[in-house]
Amino acid sequence: MKLAERVGRIKPSPTLAITAKANALKAEGKDIISFSAGEPDFNTPSNINNAAIRAIENGFTKYTPASGTDELKDAIIDKFKRDNKLTYNRSQVVVSCGAKHSLYNLAQVLFEKGDEVIIPAPYWVSYPAFVLLADATPVILETKEAEEFKVGPAQLENAITKNTKAIILNSPVNPTGFVYSFSELEALADVIVKSGILTISDDIYEKIIYDDVPFFNIINTRDEIKDLTLVVNGVSKTYAMTGWRIGYAAGPEKIISAVSKIQSQNTSNPSSISQKAAVEALTGNQDYIGMMVDEYLTRRNYLVENLNNIGISCMTPQGSFYVFPNVSSLYGSSYMGGKILNSVDLAGYLLDEANVAVVPGVAFGNDDHIRLSYATSIENIKEGVKRIEKAIVNLEK
Numbered sequence: 155m156k157l158a159e160r161v162g163r164i165k166p167s168p169t170l171a172i173t174a175k176a177n178a179l180k181a182e183g184k185d186i187i188s189f190s191a192g193e194p195d196f197n198t199p200s201n202i203n204n205a206a207i208r209a210i211e212n213g214f215t216k217y218t219p220a221s222g223t224d225e226l227k228d229a230i231i232d233k234f235k236r237d238n239k240l241t242y243n244r245s246q247v248v249v250s251c252g253a254k255h256s257l258y259n260l261a262q263v264l265f266e267k268g269d270e271v272i273i274p275a276p277y278w279v280s281y282p283a284f285v286l287l288a289d290a291t292p293v294i295l296e297t298k299e300a301e302e303f304k305v306g307p308a309q310l311e312n313a314i315t316k317n318t319k320a321i322i323l324n325s326p327v328n329p330t331g332f333v334y335s336f337s338e339l340e341a342l343a344d345v346i347v348k349s350g351i352l353t354i355s356d357d358i359y360e361k362i363i364y365d366d367v368p369f370f371n372i373i374n375t376r377d378e379i380k381d382l383t384l385v386v387n388g389v390s391k392t393y394a395m396t397g398w399r400i401g402y403a404a405g406p407e408k409i410i411s412a413v414s415k416i417q418s419q420n421t422s423n424p425s426s427i428s429q430k431a432a433v434e435a436l437t438g439n440q441d442y443i444g445m446m447v448d449e450y451l452t453r454r455n456y457l458v459e460n461l462n463n464i465g466i467s468c469m470t471p472q473g474s475f476y477v478f479p480n481v482s483s484l485y486g487s488s489y490m491g492g493k494i495l496n497s498v499d500l501a502g503y504l505l506d507e508a509n510v511a512v513v514p515g516v517a518f519g520n521d522d523h524i525r526l527s528y529a530t531s532i533e534n535i536k537e538g539v540k541r542i543e544k545a546i547v548n549l550e551k
């Protein structure tokens with residue numbers, strides 16, 4: 155039996171694959187320290203859990219409108235007003251089964267054969283896959299570590315052709331953790347408005363930012379870009395709700411209603427129970443976000459300082475819960491049984507020799523780096539760094 159050609163265009167999510175391998179080794183009884191998690195290690199706050207339990211008890215367990223309930227859309231609209239100074243109405247908002255689902259559906263309604271979609275690298279692993287599955291072509295823009303892995307206006311302008319349909323922007327960036335400033339976004343917005351391409355802005359780590367660095371969406375920099383921008387966000391990262399599968403997109407009504415139409419034919423509505431939980435997340439007490447961020451900050455500081463102390467060059471990112479150290483100085487070293495030539499070799503070596511799981515940077519489009527998530531306890535982080543140190547001491551140049 156022959157599968158459709160499109161299946162062959164993409165690979166399974168490498169981050170989920172590493173996490174699965176680490177979990178399988180754990181299940182075999184191996185004591186694995188995992189820096190591979192792409193999700194908060196905190197529990198969903200209890201007020202949110204209770205809202206879901208109430209939804210079940212009250213029989214709120216049936217289909218909802220495919221694009222989400224008005225109650226949740228209103229909570230999202232209030233959130234945009236309160237946090238981002240952005241105004242939308244209900245017909246400009248769609249609720250999906252996670253931000254990933256919003257992004258996938260946006261690609262389906264916007265992109266087709268012949269379209270080019272600009273993706274700055276390092277990128278979140280799923281962006282190129284969304285573009286490829288929509289028959290379009292990802293155009294990867296390499297960025298420089300010395301420039302905090304940010305794409306600049308000249309680079310963007312040079313990459314735009316008559317076939318360019320959109321750019322996918324993500325800030326804070328997964329995997330680098332860097333945050334675009336107002337002026338950096340403003341410079342990009344000038345190019346984008348001039349060329350008339352669309353921006354898909356993935357704001358999922360909006361609330362996980364340190365050192366009082368402010369968050370901006372590109373729309374904040376220029377009013378004219380609003381009609382060209384789709385904002386994607388969700389509750390997964392901010393409220394430790396990855397398993398609930400609620401994300402959303404906001405933007406021009408024509409595009410949002412096309413997403414709703416697609417959803418109505420492929421998934422129907424996001425879980426009714428999860429939508430009730432998301433309403434509580436967005437409208438209830440927000441205090442624990444700061445508590446989680448404080449904890450992430452302690453971990454970030456420990457990890458950055460101690461990776462540098464053991465000779466792994468790691469810049470200090472301002473957001474998300476990842477660091478993206480440069481490990482290329484280890485390439486070319488050997489150990490009993492092998493040689494380390496790239497990020498996949500190094501990740502394999504660390505998993506086999508040190509029982510530490512990290513994600514190779516090549517998965518994000520940069521082979522000189524690896525990604526470590528600090529969405530794990532400080533005890534695990536301390537032990538993990540110790541093990542990495544021991545493993546790299548054993549390498550021979």
Ligand SMILES: *Cc1c(COP(=O)(O)O)cnc(C)c1O
Pocket residue numbers: 192251252253254255278324328356358387388389390391396399400401
């Ligand atoms: C986790 C993540 C998402 C997806 O989040 P869900 O709402 O759980 O689908 C989207 N973008 C980036 C950059 C992420 O890291």
